[in-house]
Amino acid sequence: MNLALSDEQEFLRDAAKGALARFKTVEAAREALEDPSRLPDLWSTVVEAGWTGLLISEERGGAGLEAFDAMLVLEECGKVLAPTPLLGLLPASYLLDRGGDEACRAVADGEARPTLVAARPPGDLEGGWTVEAASGLARAEAPRIAADGSVTGSAAWVLDAPQATHFVVVGTDQAGNGAASVVEASAATVQDATRYDATRALGHVSFDGAPGRRLDVDDGQLAAAWYLGQALLGAESLGTVQTCLTMSVQYAKERFTFGRAIGSYQSIKHEITEVLRKQENARSLAFYAGWAGQDKPEEFGLAASAFRSSAGHALDFASRSNINVHGGIGATWEHDAPLFFRRAQLNRRLLGGAHDATDRIAGELFAAQAAAAA
């Protein structure tokens, strides 16, 4: 029994913190709302740090690390709202690696910037693979992938779509089974859909018989890519929660009303303690997701969904609580709290949405129960 970080993991985390500290990412998050060009370009930093190859095996030019290691980096990104493409890139790189694709080395070296067109795997109630719809509660059918690898169909709210060089599209083959294909961005139609949170590049993507290269991956690996996305989004959210908590605690100590520091009032203290409780639960589930990703693949779906759901709830609560603790000033343009709030609002609806991850927890538990009974 040992959940302690290894020396290498601590180094990876500290290096990420150090690399991101060179940029004023939070300030830029506000400026970019009015002028997107103010956003720092972190791509060269991401490449130099070796993050693009984190999940690519060593023989294909990567570092061959695990989901948990990538989560440590995402957590640091989340703390400072760093605009990196990792949330889309890392799951894409995972599939490229598992499929033994020729692009792996280029991805690890930073010459290619792939992103995942993520499809949710079938659950205990729904049989098919689905992607984000542009609007509404219903999910959309995943793109069709032909035997020659060409892709037809569309997906909304694809991470990093405006800047990606390749799309790793998860969809279905003629028989309705899961399949994946690598498509060059120039063969797709991309509509920039970045909004509300300027640090989160998004796009609606469509393919009309776009030529692609089939990846030799199975349904389990395709599902793992979806859950990896859930775990990484959870990790990034967890980082953002920590910053909200730090801001709230600091202000609650410094701000006085009626002759007392506001943190001495139970109402404030209990609200902030609830942020801590939610944060620590999410952190525990980060270990569950990391452990399952590495040692217990049959529970990765449950673990990653639980982590994403829990971290999502924690961020919803923390980002609102941070504004509550600050009072009116916390809801003004000049303050940082709204930037974290914007991040939280958008995260709720990405990659299936937090409620979908919560539903998947129940689905995975029911499925495990059915499997045990069979």
Added chain:
Amino acid sequence: MDLNDTPEQAAFRTNVRSWLEDNKADAPAASGDSGDTAWIDSRRAWQDKLAEAGLAGLTWPKEFGGQGLGPIEQVIVNQEIASAHVPGILDVIGIGMLGPCIIAHGTDEQKSRYLGPMLHGDEVWCQLFSEPAAGSDLAAVQTRAIENEDGSYAITGQKVWTTNAQFSSYGLILARTSPDKHKHKGLTMFIVPMEGEGITIRGLRQISGEAEFNEVFFDDFVVPAENVVGGVDNGWGTALTVLMYERLTIGLGSEGFGYRSDRFAEAVGQDEAAKSDPEVRQRLGDLAAELLAVRFTSYRTLTALSKGQIPGPESGLAKVTTVNAAIAAGELIADVVGPEALDEDSEWAYMISFLPGLKSAGGTEAILRNTIGERVLGLPPEPRLDKGIPFSELRAKEKEAVSA
């Protein structure tokens, strides 16, 4: 990150498992009525057997009959006992919390007299801390211990929420020796026999109708000076040791109540309509995530323990999470099953009735959140009106405020 046993731990686990396999035919039923004397006696005998096999008091030093092992080994034993579907030791409070306190603060005579019979279940112990007007604010205990001319003490007062008092041989009681000192400074810890002139034990019935706890009344109950543990007027420090071990005991056995996501999901999943109901799935998903988190929180605690760190007040958050998630589970199951879930013979009625009280066990949730906010997050303290005032004066002020 590794949840697997080391080779040494795996060997230890194998030994524990094979011992349990060989001996579980002698084990009593894992659950029973605490008023059933025959069952309690069989639990004592089973504790003795576990102790003889070195499966009780694992973390106690060898010189006191323990095994001198670490918390991980304790967890391995807990896990193996649970999967063998046999009960563990009867006296969790004695061996987990009170024994370690006597080891830390007791005299040599106390250690040699009391620890052995405690370990083997010959003498069960209870914890006499909480009172009707002193729970979360434990240092407000009013039970008095007045020194007699011969140096003995006469104890008068009322204790409550006393688990196992009805069959305990001894208790560790926190009483006030110096009411004119500040509330934390005038307390003393005593060992008291649980029978004799001036002690009355009454069952305390709860929502379910069962009496799992007791009220214990003392009326000029005399104990000798040699029963003081940790020094006169030093009882608060002694009590803190017990509370530290209480956190540890809870931290090592968080799933001991059976509040597990898979168990609750199974109950809900018996109903086909519930399995596809979006609201049911959201509620189940949320509470399952909380309970899965608690499982990994306990692994984090173990990791810290194995590095020699002691769990702090933050471990109270896991209790808050567990209780509230179990409450949500009870409500969900009752919603799905219907009123039958509340029948006395249902698997869930007891849990549903037990949880409202558990919410305040070991300190109310509200006070726990204060403590965590202040000690873990460093938030400024709530203004207090009891600082630097002798306890007797404080009581007088409280009475005055109520009558005004």
